Amino acid sequence: xxxxxxxxxxxxSLGSILLLAALGLSLTFGQMGVINMAHGEFxxxxxxxxxxxxxxxxxxxxxxxxxxxxxxxxxxxxxxLLEITLIQRMYDRPLDTLLVTFGVxxxxxxxxxxxxxxxxxxxxAPAWLSGGVELFGAVVPKTRIFILILAAVCVxxxxxxxxxxxxxxxxxxxxxxxxxxxxxxxxxRKTDITTFFIGSGLAGVAGVALTLIGSTxxxxxxxxxxxxxxxVVVGGLGQIxxxxxxxxxxxxxNSFIEYNTTASLAKVILxxxxxxxxxxxxxxxxxxxxxxLV
Amino acid sequence: MxxxxxxxxxxxxxxxxxxxxxxxxxxxxxxxxxxxTEGAAAESCVDTSGSTVKVGSxxxxxxxxxxxxxxxRDAIKLAVDEINAAGGVLDKQIQIVGEDGASEPTVFAExxxxxxxxxxxxxxxxxWTSSSRxxxxxxxxxxxxxxxxxxxxxxxxxxxxxxxxxxTTNQQIVPxxxxxKEKGVKSLYLVGSDYVFPQTANRIxxxxxxxxxxxxxxxxxTPLGSTDFSTIVNKVRTADADAVFNTLNGDSNVAFFxxxxxxxxxxxxxxxxxxxIAEEEVGxxxxxxxxxxxxxxxxxQTIDTPVNKKFVEAYKKAYGANKPTSDPMEAAYxxxxxxxxxxxxxxxxxxxxxxxxxxxxTFDAPEGLVTIDGENHHITKxxxxxxxxxxxxxxxxxxxxxxxxxxxxxxxxxWAAGLSG
Numbered sequence: 158x159x160x161x162x163x164x165x166x167x168x169x170s171l172g173s174i175l176l177l178a179a180l181g182l183s184l185t186f187g188q189m190g191v192i193n194m195a196h197g198e199f200x201x202x203x204x205x206x207x208x209x210x211x212x213x214x215x216x217x218x219x220x221x222x223x224x225x226x227x228x229x230x231x232x233x234x235x236x237x238l239l240e241i242t243l244i245q246r247m248y249d250r251p252l253d254t255l256l257v258t259f260g261v262x263x264x265x266x267x268x269x270x271x272x273x274x275x276x277x278x279x280x281x282a283p284a285w286l287s288g289g290v291e292l293f294g295a296v297v298p299k300t301r302i303f304i305l306i307l308a309a310v311c312v313x314x315x316x317x318x319x320x321x322x323x324x325x326x327x328x329x330x331x332x333x334x335x336x337x338x339x340x341x342x343x344x345x346r347k348t349d350i351t352t353f354f355i356g357s358g359l360a361g362v363a364g365v366a367l368t369l370i371g372s373t374x375x376x377x378x379x380x381x382x383x384x385x386x387x388x389v390v391v392g393g394l395g396q397i398x399x400x401x402x403x404x405x406x407x408x409x410x411n412s413f414i415e416y417n418t419t420a421s422l423a424k425v426i427l428x429x430x431x432x433x434x435x436x437x438x439x440x441x442x443x444x445x446x447x448x449x450l451v
Numbered sequence: 452m453x454x455x456x457x458x459x460x461x462x463x464x465x466x467x468x469x470x471x472x473x474x475x476x477x478x479x480x481x482x483x484x485x486x487x488t489e490g491a492a493a494e495s496c497v498d499t500s501g502s503t504v505k506v507g508s509x510x511x512x513x514x515x516x517x518x519x520x521x522x523x524r525d526a527i528k529l530a531v532d533e534i535n536a537a538g539g540v541l542d543k544q545i546q547i548v549g550e551d552g553a554s555e556p557t558v559f560a561e562x563x564x565x566x567x568x569x570x571x572x573x574x575x576x577x578x579w580t581s582s583s584r585x586x587x588x589x590x591x592x593x594x595x596x597x598x599x600x601x602x603x604x605x606x607x608x609x610x611x612x613x614x615x616x617x618x619t620t621n622q623q624i625v626p627x628x629x630x631x632k633e634k635g636v637k638s639l640y641l642v643g644s645d646y647v648f649p650q651t652a653n654r655i656x657x658x659x660x661x662x663x664x665x666x667x668x669x670x671x672x673t674p675l676g677s678t679d680f681s682t683i684v685n686k687v688r689t690a691d692a693d694a695v696f697n698t699l700n701g702d703s704n705v706a707f708f709x710x711x712x713x714x715x716x717x718x719x720x721x722x723x724x725x726x727x728i729a730e731e732e733v734g735x736x737x738x739x740x741x742x743x744x745x746x747x748x749x750x751x752q753t754i755d756t757p758v759n760k761k762f763v764e765a766y767k768k769a770y771g772a773n774k775p776t777s778d779p780m781e782a783a784y785x786x787x788x789x790x791x792x793x794x795x796x797x798x799x800x801x802x803x804x805x806x807x808x809x810x811x812x813t814f815d816a817p818e819g820l821v822t823i824d825g826e827n828h829h830i831t832k833x834x835x836x837x838x839x840x841x842x843x844x845x846x847x848x849x850x851x852x853x854x855x856x857x858x859x860x861x862x863x864x865x866w867a868a869g870l871s872g
Contacts, residue, residue: 160689167681174679275518277705277735289714296688298713301681371678372705372735376515380678380702415682420673421645 159294164412166292170301172408173308176401177366178381179388180311181359183400184352185236187389188332191244191353192251194258196385197378198265199235199357203228203364204373205273207280218283224365225307232361233354240353245346262378269375280368300369307366311359316397318355328352332395391431393441402442407431495595496571499800504543506531506790507550507566507575511583514554519779520579522731523601524549525770526780527576530787533765540791541798548572556586563590563598573800574599574790576783581605581647588613595802599790601783603726603748605651606859607870609827611806616786616821617779618749618832619859624652626834627696627724627747628659630849636693638666642683642707643698645672652698652726654870655861662866668692677703680710687721688714697725704728708740718743724836730775730845738843749832750781750818751845759817775844776817785816789823789830820854829857 178200185191207224214220239261247253286303289296319325330338331348339345364378371377388407392399410430415423435441497505508527510520531545539545548570550562559578566572567590574597578584581604591598591612598613606620631639641656643649653670660667668690671683684707687695699707704725711723724745730752733741752763752775762784766776789812794800797808810825821830831854837845861867 160685163685163689164682167685170681171679270517275515276731277702279735279737281737281739282709287713295685296714298681298710300709300713367678370706370709372702374702374735376676376702377678380676412682416686419671420677420683424674 160416162293163295163297164416165409166295166297166301168409168412169405170297170305170408171412172405173301173305174367174370175384175388175408176404177304177308177311177363178360179385179392179400179404180308180315180397181232181356181363182385183389183392183397184315184356184359186386187392187394187396187400188328189349189352189356190251190394191248192255192258193236193239193244193357194255194382195239195262195265196258196357196360197380197382198262198269199232199360199378200364200367200381201265201269201373201375201378202235203232203361203366204280204368204377205269205278205364206231206361207365207368208273208278208373211280216283217281218285221283221365221369225362228361228365229358230361232364233358236357236360237350237354239357240350244353245349266375266378273375275375277372277374280373282369286369298370303369304366307362311362312397312401315355315359319397324351387431391434391441393443396443399441399443495802496568497573497800498571499543499573502543503546504540504800505546505548505570505572506787507563507570507572507577508547509550509552509559509562509566509575509577509587511554511579512549512551516552516554516579519731520552520554520577522774522777522780523577523579523783526766526776526784527787529766529769530784532769534787534791540794541800552577552583554580556580556582559583560586560590563587564594567591567594567596573597573794574805576601576786576790578602579779584608584613597790597802597805599783599786601786602779603782605648606655606861607651609829609859611828612802613828614786614789614809614823615829615857615859616782616789618834619829619857620652620655621858621861621864622749622832622834622855623726623747624655625659625861625864626851626855627726627836628656628663628665630747630836631694631724632663632665636665638668638692638694640668640687640690640692640695641670641698642687642695643672644675644677644700644703646675646700648700649698653696655867656696658866658870659864666692673699673703675700675703678706680707683707684710684714684716687711688716692721695721695723697723698727699725700727702735704732705736708736708744712740718745728839729777729779730843731777733839733843733845738839738841741839742841744839745848746837746839746845747834748778748837748845749835750776750778751835751837751847752776753844753846754817754835756817756819758815762817781817785814785818785821785830788814788816789821793823822854824857827857827859829859831856 182196185193206228210224211220243257286299289298327343327348331345335345388404392403411427414426508524510524511517531547535544552559566575576599578600579602584600600613601616603618603623641653722745726747728746763776793805793809793812797804809823812823814821819833823830833854834851835847836849838848839845
């Protein structure tokens with residue numbers, strides 16, 4: 158019983174981590190269709206933001222909260238810069254975007270290596286997040302509960318913003334029908350930059366949170382990138398609820414398969430399941446239905 | 452206007468992207484094969500007529516391995532500078548030709564070839580990953596040249612062209628098991644990264660456990676770079692073994708130890724013995740997450756001997772007071788001195804003369820006296836179990852009674868019969 162509860166908690170936690178890593182991507186890739194291979198490096202930038210803030214602010218709790226805000230701004234600023242300088246020039250050339258952002262990712266990794274050194278740096282988790290909570294015989298680390306709550310808050314905030322704010326409506330309009338949105342007076346350039354800022358900012362937030370459980374090193378982002386793409390593809394492009402459900406489903410599947418097999422085998426089985434799923438449903442769980450011709 | 456919908460284009464582009472990523476991973480994973488064996492009897496071009504002799508220092512100065520290997524390069528340079536200041540080798544000053552292996556086995560093989568054939572070095576020092584060593588081995592054998600390899604590894608190898616100055620399994624893993632057995636450990640849980648070293652190490656551990664009545668409660672591997680250990684730590688927790696044997700490599704250790712501490716597992720209740728965590732890695736994991744856990748190596752910065760104090764002082768003076776010294780660095784430093792001592796015994800830089808005279812050559816190293824084994828080209832080493840303290844340094848809690856004779860194929864251990872096959 159405690160094993161089952163433990164694995165349920167693990168699955169939920171893994172799902173929330175995947176969700177946090179993929180949420181930003183569901184905007185930039187899911188909504189805008191930009192394959193941003195540097196997304197992982199924005200996560201890494203968030204990690205190092207947390208590290209730097211901690212060098213200045215000694216209280217781990219305060220520095221975590223400051224980092225979450227700052228991580229969003231740093232990730233967002235990097236994303237917006239990338240959009241303005243490179244991506245906007247190649248919206249109709251996805252393959253070129255892929256290669257260019259892959260290159261940008263490598264450059265960012267090397268910059269991090271030159272600035273901070275290749276070994277992982279230590280970000281101290283606040284005292285109130287150390288240890289775990291006993292749950293029917295299973296122990297769930299408090300850091301994971303924090304990440305779960307943070308993921309939920311981010312999803313809620315993003316969904317509300319997209320649904321109710323004028324900016325959100327503009328984003329959705331441009332995603333659904335760019336030409337019509339432009340003829341209605343929406344600046345699609347400004348909207349693209351804003352969307353990219355938010356998506357990359359969420360990657361920065363994910364990075365800050367992930368320092369609580371994982372390592373902070375130049376290659377940190379790489380380990381989350383492929384998983385994030387998987388979540389968005391399985392969830393279906395253009396829908397946040399798809400991303401949420403896909404992340405949780407993959408989290409549960411992974412934790413239960415891994416418990417009964419091994420970590421390496423679990424990855425293989427998971428990939429096989431995803432390939433079969435995409436054969437049956439290439440568009441993912443949910444899709445946006447539009448009357449747009451493209 | 453026929454145009455594929457945007458999302459479809461994106462998806463095929465994504466597939467292309469993951470192909471690129473996978474291919475580059477595969478390339479990184481493959482060592483180069485022996486390109487040719489024509490040069491088997493190649494004439495050495497080493498020039499010893501002048502007042503200098505050239506040696507190669509081949510380390511990754513870029514890529515993922517750079518951080519570890521740069522320290523090895525520094526240690527090699529320190530030894531060379533010391534030897535030069537004391538008059539050189541056979542009255543010749545040593546001149547280092549540095550090359551970057553770029554964390555790629557294929558580059559290591561290429562650069563080794565260059566060092567041997569165009570720079571005409573008398574010996575090469577360096578290499579770190581087993582795949583880099585495996586890639587260089589055919590190059591050194593076909594050119595009949597010398598490589599000094601300074602890192603602990605999985606054993607089951609011996610080449611007349613390579614001198615191994617890091618520990619083989621019977622100088623690190625077997626003593627660690629002896630220590631655990633002595634402490635009354637009756638069951639073990641094995642956690643490792645999914646590649647050759649942990650797999651081989653765990654095969655040895657299982658053979659040892661079988662012969663010594665230790666129960667293996669579980670064995671788990673995670674892909675290199677894996678960052679989620681909640682399931683594995685759950686398994687470890689419910690398995691309730693007496694100790695965990697950890698062969699994880701790199702950043703995975705950070706995630707593993709954080710999770711381990713957060714679910715309430717302690718070094719007192721279930722200690723973790725690690726074989727890939729040295730002084731440098733402790734900082735990244737966060738010393739508060741790993742205090743009191745155990746490591747198995749042959750050298751720690753804290754070893755209290757005059758020779759080691761001198762080495763640590765010289766290293767810090769050359770490279771900065773906050774730079775710790777660690778096992779592979781020390782092994783690299785030792786390798787240069789062992790080469791010097793062998794050359795002086797042979798009175799020649801000739802490869803054959805060095806090979807013939809290597810057996811029995813000793814050096815009073817920071818880790819204690821080491822002796823080259825003429826048979827298998829490894830060196831005797833003292834095994835040490837260390838405990839990580841809050842100051843981030845590792846302190847010896849147990850050491851083998853004396854230097855252990857290297858036995859890369861574990862021939863002298865009856866329980867290991869059949870392992871090397």
